[in-house]
Structures are given as structure tokens and as C-alpha cells.
Amino acid sequence: xxxxxxxxxxxxxxxxxxxxKAILDKTHYGLNIYSHILRKYYxxxxxxxxxxxxxxxxxxxxxxGDKTLNIFLSDWVFVFEDLHNPDFNGNPFxxxxxxxxxxxxxxxxxxxxxxxxxxxxESFIKKTRPKFINPIIDKEIKLDxxxxxxxxxxxxxxxxxxxxxxxxxxxKMIGHVNNQDITDQLRAINDPKxxxxxxxxxxxxxxxxxxxxxxxxxxxxxxxGLLTIDFDHIPNLNKLKKDLLKDEYFETELMFVSPSGDxxxxxxxxxxxxxxxxxxxxxxxxxxxQTYNLxxxxxGKDISRACFxxxxxxxxxxxxxxx
Numbered sequence: 001x002x003x004x005x006x007x008x009x010x011x012x013x014x015x016x017x018x019x020x021k022a023i024l025d026k027t028h029y030g031l032n033i034y035s036h037i038l039r040k041y042y043x044x045x046x047x048x049x050x051x052x053x054x055x056x057x058x059x060x061x062x063x064x065g066d067k068t069l070n071i072f073l074s075d076w077v078f079v080f081e082d083l084h085n086p087d088f089n090g091n092p093f094x095x096x097x098x099x100x101x102x103x104x105x106x107x108x109x110x111x112x113x114x115x116x117x118x119x120x121x122e123s124f125i126k127k128t129r130p131k132f133i134n135p136i137i138d139k140e141i142k143l144d145x146x147x148x149x150x151x152x153x154x155x156x157x158x159x160x161x162x163x164x165x166x167x168x169x170x171x172k173m174i175g176h177v178n179n180q181d182i183t184d185q186l187r188a189i190n191d192p193k194x195x196x197x198x199x200x201x202x203x204x205x206x207x208x209x210x211x212x213x214x215x216x217x218x219x220x221x222x223x224x225g226l227l228t229i230d231f232d233h234i235p236n237l238n239k240l241k242k243d244l245l246k247d248e249y250f251e252t253e254l255m256f257v258s259p260s261g262d263x264x265x266x267x268x269x270x271x272x273x274x275x276x277x278x279x280x281x282x283x284x285x286x287x288x289x290q291t292y293n294l295x296x297x298x299x300g301k302d303i304s305r306a307c308f309x310x311x312x313x314x315x316x317x318x319x320x321x322x323x
Contacts, residue, residue, distance in 0.1 A: 018108045020093060022119040027111075028319035030078045030092030034071055036115055037099045041065075050319065053245040057083060062098055073245065076314060146321060147224040147253070147269075150211045156200040156306060159215040161207075167226075167254055167267075170206060170309065171317040174256050179311035186310070187261045199259055203308040208254075208267055209277065210303060217303045226253060227280060228307050229266040229288065230297035237264055243292065245316070250284070253318050259310035277303050 024030050031050070038047035041061040049056045054072035059065045060082055068083040080095055082088035093111075097103050100110055112119050146168055150161035173179070182202050189195040208228045211221040234240050237257060244266055245252055254267040270280040281301045288294055299305050 018105070018112050018119050020108065023108060023111055023117060024077060026117045026119060027115065028322050029073060029076055031319055032115060033092040033096055033111060034078065034080065037096060063088065147226050148211060149209065149224045149226070150207045152205050152215060154202055154204050156205065161212060164211050165206070167317065168321050171254060171315055173309055174312050174315040177311065179309065183259060183311040186259055199308060203259060203310060205306045205308045207304050208307055209305065212304060215304050215306065220303055223272060223277065223303065225269055225272060226267055227270045227284065228300050228305055229268065229284065230300055231264040231266065231294060232297060233262050234264055240264055251318065252316065254316065256312040256315040259308050265307060
């Protein structure tokens with residue numbers, strides 16, 4: 001039972017396995033593992049600087065401290081390589097193995113314990129609401145700093161918000177299996193008209209661009225600083241995901257496959273200090289057409305645009321919002 005721990009609840013004792021996936025889910029796709037280890041060598045300095053989906057080259061403690069360590073996102077895991085040594089590469093667990101000189105379940109337990117991940121306890125222990133720390137820049141991200149917007153209960157005809165939520169809340173909702181059955185049912189409907197009606201009746205939705213007293217542009221309370229870009233009928237979703245995550249001008253805040261299964265929702269920040277929502281949308285729409293040769297859903301021009309919440313096990317959120 002090397003990779004199992006016994007966890008006691010009020011009524012039962014259950015063996016819980018620590019897995020690589022569970023650790024990756026709690027460490028910014030493995031990014032926190034690098035940060036934690038690098039601080040052991042270079043404490044007091046900013047060890048990583050994340051830009052989009054890759055870090056600027058940083059010091060490699062296993063190569064004389066040369067600034068040749070390259071860390072970047074690949075298939076939803078941050079992997080590493082040395083710019084001067086092609087044989088030095090791997091995933092976060094390979095990197096941790098070099099430092100701890102341990103492997104397998106013993107290594108997973110060390111990572112779980114040192115980073116206080118509690119992957120072996122989450123099912124039974126009610127967690128208090130945490131502070132959010134960005135391990136890349138060593139600055140606290142407070143709950144109030146996470147963009148907020150309105151959540152509306154289904155059906156779409158309901159225009160009164162249920163409550164205010166934030167990006168992290170939505171990330172957890174989309175990734176939770178609670179929405180899987182209804183999403184699968186929608187995608188099994190071949191008639192577009194029936195599919196639209198089914199979606200309108202059965203899916204909760206949010207207004208990513210702000211909080212509202214009622215779903216209407218004139219009822220805006222506060223703009224969130226977010227814009228929803230909606231791509232429909234995309235033949236290669238994985239390629240578009242990777243391209244958008246690498247975009248040099250826009251930082252992805254949230255991204256997930258649309259309820260239909262053949263589209264993509266791309267949530268990005270916009271600067272409202274100089275231009276308003278509509279001007280931002282029009283400019284970004286033109287940029288996407290020129291850069292990716294894609295047309296986007298024009299409904300994004302509306303501040304009160306509704307976005308249905310479905311299930312996507314691979315939903316992406318900007319790592320800065322995770323712990």
C-alpha cells in the first residue's frame with residue numbers, strides 16, 4: 001500500500017490513491033512543482049515568469065545554474081527542456097525525481113505533502129476557502145481580484161441572475177461531471193432546431209462580461225473586464241486551442257468546448273481604460289479574421305451576452321487563478 005493512505009471520516013475508513021493526475025490538477029498543470037523545487041535552489045528571487053503558455057528561460061539547477069531551463073505547456077502538462085542539452089527534458093515528475101532522488105508512489109507522496117495538496121483527503125475533508133497565490137510572481141491574488149459576473153439558472157428565458165460568481169467557480173462547474181449527461185444528450189440531437197431548443201431549456205448560463213440586475217446591457221452593474229469570443233463549427237478544435245493559448249497579444253483566462261461539441265469559447269481580458277466593450281470586440285474580431293482566418297459569433301458585441309455552461313473535462317483556466 002505504498003501509494004494508498006487510510007482516511008477516516010465520521011463513519012468510515014477509506015483507502016485513497018494519490019495519482020499524477022490529481023497532483024497535476026492542483027499544481028497549475030505541474031507548474032507549481034517546478035516553482036517549489038526551484039525555490040529550494042534560488043530562494044528570494046522570482047524563479048519563473050509565465051507568459052501565455054510558456055515561461056521565460058530560467059536557471060537550471062542541474063546544469064550549473066545556467067539560464068537554459070525552458071518550461072512550456074504541452075497537451076495540458078507543463079514540460080521542461082534544456083536549451084543547450086537536448087537529452088535533458090521531461091514532465092514535472094521527471095524534474096522532481098532529479099531533485100528528490102525518489103520515484104513512483106514515494107515521489108508522489110513527497111510532492112503531495114510538501115505542497116500541501118491533500119489529494120488523499122479532499123473527498124472527505126471540507127476545505128476552507130483558500131487564498132490564491134500566484135507562484136510565478138510571488139504575489140497574492142485575492143478573491144476580490146478574480147473577475148466576477150452573473151450566473152443565471154435555466155431556462156434562457158429567465159433573465160434574473162441567481163448570484164454573482166467568478167472565473168474559478170465556473171472552471172470548477174464546467175469540469176464537474178454533473179453537467180456531463182445533459183451535455184451528451186444535447187450532442188446526440190441531430191436536428192439543429194431541436195438542439196437549440198433543448199439547450200435553451202436545460203443549460204444554466206453566465207454573462208462573462210459583467211454583473212447585472214437583469215440580463216440586458218442597460219442593466220449592467222459592473223463590467224468584469226472579460227470578453228467572450230465564440231468560435232462555431234471548428235473542424236480541428238485541438239489545433240485552435242493550441243494556437244489561441246500561444247497567441248502573443250491575448251492572454252487566455254478561460255477556454256472550453258461549447259455545448260454543441262464543435263465550437264470553442266475563448267474568454268480573454270480587455271482594456272476598458274481607452275476603448276469601450278464594442279470597440280474592443282470589433283478590433284479583436286478583425287484581428288482574429290486576419291490572424292486565424294476565422295469569423296466569430298457577432299453576439300459577443302453585447303455586454304449581456306449569454307454563455308451556456310456545459311461539461312468539458314479539459315477546460316482550461318489561466319494558471320494564475322489556481323493554487
